[in-house]
Amino acid sequence: MAIYIDRPIWPGHGRMWSHLVSDQSFDELHLFAARIGVPRGAFERDHYDLPSDRYDDAVRAGAVEVGSKELLRRLTAAGLRRPKHRPAPKP
Numbered sequence: 001m002a003i004y005i006d007r008p009i010w011p012g013h014g015r016m017w018s019h020l021v022s023d024q025s026f027d028e029l030h031l032f033a034a035r036i037g038v039p040r041g042a043f044e045r046d047h048y049d050l051p052s053d054r055y056d057d058a059v060r061a062g063a064v065e066v067g068s069k070e071l072l073r074r075l076t077a078a079g080l081r082r083p084k085h086r087p088a089p090k091p
Contacts, residue, residue, distance in 0.1 A: 003020060006018055
């Protein structure tokens with residue numbers, strides 16, 4: 001049971017972004033994100049998009065730093081991966 005974050009290497013909207021995921025559940029992920037003040041609107045199907053200026057906040061709060069491939073591997077292994085081409089389940 002852990003929250004993982006990759007380095008902020010993803011460009012968008014004039015910023016660099018990280019992805020924040022859980023290897024346990026979306027409930028765990030939402031609780032962690034709320035605890036560090038990330039708005040629910042930053043949740044994108046199976047992860048939170050986190051701007052680079054919030055990266056250190058997430059790590060200080062306990063997010064485990066991993067590479068992007070490892071983050072995806074853990075998300076997929078947990079059965080929580082929701083690719084864009086597949087509809088997300090209803091909450």
